[in-house]
Amino acid sequence: MTKHDQVLVKAQNVKVHFPIHKGIFRRQVGSVKAVDGLSFEIRKGETLGLVGESGCGKSTAGRAMLRLYELTEGQLDFEGVDIAKLNPKELRSVRPRMQMIFQDPQACLNPRMTVGSIIAEPLDEHTNLSTAEKREKVKGLLDAVGMNRDYVNRYPHEFSGGQRQRIGIARALALDPDFIVCDEPIAALDVSIQAQVVNLLQDIQERMGLTYLFISHDLSMVRHIADRVAVMYLGKIVELAEKRDLYKTPKHPYTQALLSAVPVPDPEIEAKREHIVLKGDVPSPANPPKGCNFCTRCPIAIERCRTEEPELRELKKGQFVACHLAE
Amino acid sequence: MDVTDLRTVFHTQDGTVHAVNGISFYLEEGELLSVVGESGSGKSVTMMSLLKLLPMPPAEIVSGMVDFDGRDLLELEPEELRQVRGGDIGFIFQDPMTSLNPVFKVGFQIMEPLKEHLGLSEKQARKRAVELLELVGIPGAADRLNDYPHQFSGGMRQRVMIAIALACDPKILIADEPTTALDVTIQAQIIELVKKLRQKLGMAIVWITHDLGVAAGISDRIMVMYAGFVVEHAKVKDLYKRPLHPYTRALLATLPTDAEEGEDRLKSISGLPPALHEYPNSCPFAPRCEFAFDRCQKENPPLMEMGDGHQVACWWDVEKGAPR
Ligand SMILES: Nc1ncnc2c1ncn2[C@@H]1O[C@H](COP(=O)(O)OP(=O)(O)OP(=O)(O)O)[C@@H](O)[C@H]1O
Ligand SMILES: Nc1ncnc2c1ncn2[C@@H]1O[C@H](COP(=O)(O)OP(=O)(O)O)[C@@H](O)[C@H]1O
Ligand code: SF4
Ligand code: SF4
Ligand SMILES: [Mg+2]
Ligand SMILES: [Mg+2]
Numbered sequence: 001m002t003k004h005d006q007v008l009v010k011a012q013n014v015k016v017h018f019p020i021h022k023g024i025f026r027r028q029v030g031s032v033k034a035v036d037g038l039s040f041e042i043r044k045g046e047t048l049g050l051v052g053e054s055g056c057g058k059s060t061a062g063r064a065m066l067r068l069y070e071l072t073e074g075q076l077d078f079e080g081v082d083i084a085k086l087n088p089k090e091l092r093s094v095r096p097r098m099q100m101i102f103q104d105p106q107a108c109l110n111p112r113m114t115v116g117s118i119i120a121e122p123l124d125e126h127t128n129l130s131t132a133e134k135r136e137k138v139k140g141l142l143d144a145v146g147m148n149r150d151y152v153n154r155y156p157h158e159f160s161g162g163q164r165q166r167i168g169i170a171r172a173l174a175l176d177p178d179f180i181v182c183d184e185p186i187a188a189l190d191v192s193i194q195a196q197v198v199n200l201l202q203d204i205q206e207r208m209g210l211t212y213l214f215i216s217h218d219l220s221m222v223r224h225i226a227d228r229v230a231v232m233y234l235g236k237i238v239e240l241a242e243k244r245d246l247y248k249t250p251k252h253p254y255t256q257a258l259l260s261a262v263p264v265p266d267p268e269i270e271a272k273r274e275h276i277v278l279k280g281d282v283p284s285p286a287n288p289p290k291g292c293n294f295c296t297r298c299p300i301a302i303e304r305c306r307t308e309e310p311e312l313r314e315l316k317k318g319q320f321v322a323c324h325l326a327e
Numbered sequence: 328m329d330v331t332d333l334r335t336v337f338h339t340q341d342g343t344v345h346a347v348n349g350i351s352f353y354l355e356e357g358e359l360l361s362v363v364g365e366s367g368s369g370k371s372v373t374m375m376s377l378l379k380l381l382p383m384p385p386a387e388i389v390s391g392m393v394d395f396d397g398r399d400l401l402e403l404e405p406e407e408l409r410q411v412r413g414g415d416i417g418f419i420f421q422d423p424m425t426s427l428n429p430v431f432k433v434g435f436q437i438m439e440p441l442k443e444h445l446g447l448s449e450k451q452a453r454k455r456a457v458e459l460l461e462l463v464g465i466p467g468a469a470d471r472l473n474d475y476p477h478q479f480s481g482g483m484r485q486r487v488m489i490a491i492a493l494a495c496d497p498k499i500l501i502a503d504e505p506t507t508a509l510d511v512t513i514q515a516q517i518i519e520l521v522k523k524l525r526q527k528l529g530m531a532i533v534w535i536t537h538d539l540g541v542a543a544g545i546s547d548r549i550m551v552m553y554a555g556f557v558v559e560h561a562k563v564k565d566l567y568k569r570p571l572h573p574y575t576r577a578l579l580a581t582l583p584t585d586a587e588e589g590e591d592r593l594k595s596i597s598g599l600p601p602a603l604h605e606y607p608n609s610c611p612f613a614p615r616c617e618f619a620f621d622r623c624q625k626e627n628p629p630l631m632e633m634g635d636g637h638q639v640a641c642w643w644d645v646e647k648g649a650p651r
Contacts, residue, residue: 054510193599195595195596219511220583223583261515263541265543265579267563267567268564269543271544273544
């Protein structure tokens with residue numbers, strides 16, 4: 001896909017470690033390596049899917065991209081400016097351009113605020129619009145997310161999960177952002193409502209030229225919405241490729257297992273399919289294995305995997321894989 | 328097991344909630360029946376009603392018969408019912424975190440029902456508990472009996488739940504969304520495990536899920552629920568090949584397909600499931616249904632037999648494109 005060639009976000013060796021403190025002196029005894037050296041680009045106008053199992057660091061990575069966490073290490077360029085190094089004042093001026101949509105629309109909408117004031121809040125903070133201008137803007141945003149304008153004076157609890165997600169989206173759009181991190185935006189919704197929200201996200205992306213980092217554990221939905229997909233395991237990217245390559249010819253053993261674990265809604269296909277069933281659980285990010293992170297569950301691991309960490313290398317054009325054996 | 332005309336309501340401050348509205352189904356020995364439907368459609372309440380696992384009040388089972396081995400479970404004395412729960416019928420609840428007691432060791436929680444239902448001694452129960460944990464694939468089973476639930480991962484807790492449900496060799500296992508909270512690779516482990524256990528132990532299983540992909544891989548038959556009604560029931564192949572209810576068809580159509588062109592929009596079902604405050608006199612799916620016509624507003628369709636056990640509750644024949 002050639003239509004996206006300008007880089008909007010560029011992460012280089014981004015790490016976010018959370019210290020673990022113990023004892024009465026709160027001494028630091030270790031750290032949770034939630035995100036441990038991510039390098040990738042997000043291109044203007046594309047949707048980069050980010051998939052992986054729970055706890056692998058997707059949300060932490062997403063929040064780091066917006067510098068909602070301080071980076072432990074690494075460089076994070078937004079249109080060529082390293083936002084990891086900006087001071088609070090400089091950061092405030094780029095903030096409006098980067099927004100986030102959350103998994104649980106319930107938890108992030110203040111129950112005591114009306115829909116109107118929830119959506120207008122970022123406008124209060126970052127613009128000098130008059131009250132009347134704000135009211136107009138809010139109505140336009142409600143239109144944009146397919147909600148009735150008359151809802152401005154209602155409260156979040158009066159709405160269904162899908163509608164609350166629309167309110168969250170309207171709020172994220174308030175400041176005309178360029179880049180939105182969507183963190184599991186449909187995970188809390190029913191199947192019949194998920195499609196509504198995904199369609200909305202695609203519509204506004206086209207209309208407003210948005211760039212998405214779309215975090216999800218739903219591999220079929222990512223296949224639908226993303227242009228390129230990154231697979232995370234234990235704080236690292238193990239594979240990153242154009243969607244087509246990733247789903248058709250996955251190269252990393254973990255990607256292969258992950259895809260094979262997704263059930264297909266067709267009993268005849270399911271009856272014939274071979275599933276790769278991984279043994280055991282994901283190790284703790286406080287104590288990742290030596291060598292390759294995946295070596296404790298990898299069905300084809302060799303001795304080298306337990307001592308030497310594989311680099312993310314470009315196996316074929318645009319397909320990056322971190323595995324000694326992939327070819 | 329044979330369930331006839333089961334109705335369960337909740338008496339709440341905002342009025343009566345009609346959660347289960349006259350459901351009938353059967354379960355044959357050794358088969359796997361999946362119950363699919365979106366949240367709030369009444370899947371859990373249906374299954375919990377069978378064993379009176381709901382808080383009553385607010386819940387009330389207004390009618391129904393649950394014939395199991397020649398007895399009506401709904402008529403049993405509390406003591407007899409307790410014998411059935413965790414004895415002949417094992418139950419895996421939706422949320423393993425809330426259904427395992429955090430203050431008791433895992434071993435104790437597996438051994439209790441063994442002592443109560445099978446009258447095993449402490450030593451026998453311990454031996455059996457180790458076997459059960461090994462059966463569900465927990466490494467180092469003997470040592471893990473002394474661990475607390477929080478020391479297990481989500482997938483392992485779900486395995487422990489399965490072990491408890493299997494403890495007394497049930498004839499029927501009811502599993503309420505046993506993999507919904509789990510990651511796909513762990514879900515694949517659990518599904519693999521259940522398939523193996525079925526072959527080995529031969530029990531019948533009711534598997535509640537909202538994931539049509541999961542149901543496709545494991546079921547013999549499927550029951551689709553909407554707003555407290557069964558709207559379609561069929562053998563698994565028939566349901567996916569020849570879905571007859573507009574809701575089933577719409578659900579299957581909303582799933583993203585392998586098509587690579589991201590530009591395409593997903594088919595979506597407009598609107599929301601109904602609030603269940605009134606017992607419906609019309610088809611509950613009518614406000615969202617693309618085929619709705621005048622009869623649908625006047626009469627709620629019953630479940631009608633279409634041949635070979637395929638049943639559907641709809642006035643419209645989607646294949647002919649005409650009313651039934
Ligand atoms: N304790 C309760 N008090 C009042 N209403 C209840 C109670 N429990 C369930 N209900 C209602 O009964 C209906 C069916 O609930 P049920 O839990 O069976 O749905 P479900 O299909 O299992 O959904 P989910 O997938 O969310 O678990 C819903 O409308 C629900 O709000
Ligand atoms: N504030 C925090 N303090 C300590 N550990 C954290 C914090 N936030 C996340 N973690 C840990 O970091 C890892 C990755 O978390 P997260 O990014 O939320 O995972 P995901 O979104 O993929 O489920 C997990 O092990 C989690 O427990
Ligand atoms: S490097 Fe080794 S352990 Fe890691 S994924 Fe490749 S083969 Fe498996
Ligand atoms: S009975 Fe009517 S409204 Fe209900 S599903 Fe059938 S066609 Fe649609
Ligand atoms: Mg998360
Ligand atoms: Mg339920």
